[in-house]
Amino acid sequence: MNSxxxxxxxxxxxxxxxTIAGAEDYFRPSSIMKLPITDIGDSSTSSSSAYVTxxxxxxxxxxxxxxxxxxxxxxxxxxxxxxxxxPVGRIPLICVLGxxxxxxxxxxxxxxxxxxxxxxxxxxxxxxxxxxxxSILVRFDDQSSTDSFHKHFNGRRFSSLETESCRVLxxxxxxxxxxxxHTQTSPANTEQPxxxxxxxxxxxxxxxxxxxxxxxxxxxSCISKWTDSxxxxxxxxxxxxEKSKCLICQTSENVWICLLCGFVGCGxxxxxxxxxxxxxxxxxxxxELETQRVWDYVGDNYVHRLIQSKTDGKLVELNxxxxxxxxxxxxxxxxxxxxxxxxxxxxxxxxxxxxxLTTQLENQKLYYESLLQEFEEENERxxxxxxxxxxxxxxxxxxxxAKLDKGLKEKKFLDDMxxxxxxxxxxxxxxxxxIEEREKxxxxxxxxxxxxxxxxLQGLMxxxxxxNTVDVQ
Numbered sequence: 001m002n003s004x005x006x007x008x009x010x011x012x013x014x015x016x017x018x019t020i021a022g023a024e025d026y027f028r029p030s031s032i033m034k035l036p037i038t039d040i041g042d043s044s045t046s047s048s049s050a051y052v053t054x055x056x057x058x059x060x061x062x063x064x065x066x067x068x069x070x071x072x073x074x075x076x077x078x079x080x081x082x083x084x085x086x087p088v089g090r091i092p093l094i095c096v097l098g099x100x101x102x103x104x105x106x107x108x109x110x111x112x113x114x115x116x117x118x119x120x121x122x123x124x125x126x127x128x129x130x131x132x133x134x135s136i137l138v139r140f141d142d143q144s145s146t147d148s149f150h151k152h153f154n155g156r157r158f159s160s161l162e163t164e165s166c167r168v169l170x171x172x173x174x175x176x177x178x179x180x181x182h183t184q185t186s187p188a189n190t191e192q193p194x195x196x197x198x199x200x201x202x203x204x205x206x207x208x209x210x211x212x213x214x215x216x217x218x219x220x221s222c223i224s225k226w227t228d229s230x231x232x233x234x235x236x237x238x239x240x241x242e243k244s245k246c247l248i249c250q251t252s253e254n255v256w257i258c259l260l261c262g263f264v265g266c267g268x269x270x271x272x273x274x275x276x277x278x279x280x281x282x283x284x285x286x287x288e289l290e291t292q293r294v295w296d297y298v299g300d301n302y303v304h305r306l307i308q309s310k311t312d313g314k315l316v317e318l319n320x321x322x323x324x325x326x327x328x329x330x331x332x333x334x335x336x337x338x339x340x341x342x343x344x345x346x347x348x349x350x351x352x353x354x355x356x357l358t359t360q361l362e363n364q365k366l367y368y369e370s371l372l373q374e375f376e377e378e379n380e381r382x383x384x385x386x387x388x389x390x391x392x393x394x395x396x397x398x399x400x401x402a403k404l405d406k407g408l409k410e411k412k413f414l415d416d417m418x419x420x421x422x423x424x425x426x427x428x429x430x431x432x433x434x435i436e437e438r439e440k441x442x443x444x445x446x447x448x449x450x451x452x453x454x455x456x457l458q459g460l461m462x463x464x465x466x467x468n469t470v471d472v473q
Contacts, residue, residue, distance in 0.1 A: 052076045053172050056097075058125040058135065062214045062236045070176040072125075072137070074169040086147065086170075092140040093171040094150060100164055101132045101229075105210060108136065109224035111158060111166075116220055118145035120204045124213040134213060137174065146170075196233050197222035212236075244289055248273040256286040259294065260364060282363050 053073050061067040074095055075087050099108065105124075109116055123137045140146045154168040194201050195218050202209055208220035214236040223232075230237040243252040246266040254267035256274040260283040265273035267288070274286055275297065284298040296303045 056095075056135075057128045059128070060123070060125045060211075060213055060215055062234060065234075066179065066215065068176060068179045068215065070125075070174060070178075072174045073172040075172060076169070089172075090143070090146075090170045092143050092146040093174075094138050094140075094146055095169050095171050096136040096138065096153075097127070097167045097169055098130060098133045098164075099136060099166075100158065100162075101134060103158065104227060104229045105212065105223045106225065106227050109210075109220055112149075112153075115140075115145065115149050115152075116208065116224075118142070118149075119208040119220065121209045121211070122220065123211040126213060137171065195219045195222055197226075246271070246273055255289050256295070257289060258283045259285045259287055260360065264289075281367055283367075285360075 053075050055071050055073050057069070057071050059067055059069045072095060074097070075090070096108075103111075112119065118140050119138055120141050121139045124134055125137065126134050138149070140149065150168045150170065153166045155165050157163070157165045196216070197218055200219070202217055202219070209217050210220050210223050211217045212223075212231045214231045214234055216231050216233045218232070226232055244255050244257070244264050245252050246255055247264050249266060249271045251266050251270055254270050255264060256267055257264050258274070258277060258281075261281070263274075263277050263281075263283075265275075265277050268275050278284055278286065278297045284296055285294055285303070286297065287294050294303050295301075
């Protein structure tokens with residue numbers, strides 16, 4: 001669906017359109033306007049408050065082919081903070097602002113869930129000043145589905161593993177301001193009335209339509225099966241790779257890459273590191289990353305899609321067709337001559353490229369052989385220096401080795417002495433234990449004998465007392 005049809009489908013009432021400024025002011029994000037708001041519960045009474053809208057410039061399309069610019073006017077978050085204070089005059093059109101670039105079309109369709117059946121059209125756009133993000137304009141079949149989508153997804157995280165949340169804003173109006181074509185496109189590359197995936201007619205009544213950021217339209221059910229972030233038609237990727245930078249000065253402008261070794265350097269209008277690389281390595285072919293054109297430093301000209309004419313030596317296009325300026329151009333129309341001329345040109349091209357390839361391979365061989373020779377010489381110098389250092393330190397190492405051997409011998413002697421002392425300690429401990437046992441036994445025998453003598457003494461004393469008693473009587 002083209003931009004004009006989308007604009008007509010999502011245009012708001014004339015009262016809202018009358019408050020919008022000129023197209024030249026839409027690209028200023030600071031352009032804010034206030035429109036009256038009425039309490040939705042009682043349409044007969046109007047409050048003194050006003051809801052605020054803001055203009056967001058956007059663009060869509062492949063920048064290398066065609067780019068469409070416009071501006072969308074959105075209600076801010078505070079205008080729809082609750083379901084009872086939804087803005088009056090809203091239409092079944094919302095904008096999901098700031099979707100992360102890593103979310104593919106299939107991921108967003110899956111995120112919408114059951115609401116995908118109420119969606120009539122979705123359009124992917126990029127907002128100015130939002131890096132690595134894109135926005136989605138969604139048009140529903142009725143207002144109730146739009147309000148339910150806003151209530152369900154506004155402030156909800158895109159996934160449980162991310163901290164970024166979904167920001168859903170009601171849309172006042174979308175206007176397209178300009179369309180720039182950078183290249184001539186054939187009629188086959190323009191708008192297609194059927195889905196490129198299923199080849200069925202693009203009908204909003206049958207299925208929702210999703211228009212990618214490169215302005216190619218698909219059925220939502222078809223694009224939801226495409227898990228890649230690129231467009232199935234032109235392969236334009238919404239997640240652009242990082243810009244290459246000069247390996248020396250880190251600039252990303254006017255960058256060239258060497259076609260032989262892959263060195264990335266800036267052009268002569270910056271710091272000139274690419275031409276310095278050619279002077280050092282003699283790699284004469286370099287490609288400009290922005291325009292994909294190849295430059296020959298030796299011939300000092302572009303060689304991309306150019307060959308040298310065999311007749312006059314001029315550079316002409318390879319796919320150049322003869323243009324007749326009048327009825328009699330003087331050219332021979334004999335088919336045999338034309339075929340021979342074509343074969344001659346082909347042979348010349350093949351011979352030229354073979355010679356070019358041979359020359360470059362020979363230069364590459366000489367370059368790497370010189371690098372290898374320098375490396376071998378440097379390696380030999382390092383080895384000879386290491387040998388000299390080793391010879392200087394050899395005497396010191398011998399002395400240290402002698403001290404180490406002496407220390408090892410002393411350690412062995414001390415270990416043997418320690419082992420003998422440990423064995424003697426065990427032996428003497430056993431002897432001392434036996435002596436203590438013998439002393440305990442002798443002490444026990446002595447105590448028994450003393451007790452026996454005391455018993456005998458006590459008996460003797462008793463006997464003496466009895467004898468004395470008898471004598472006294």
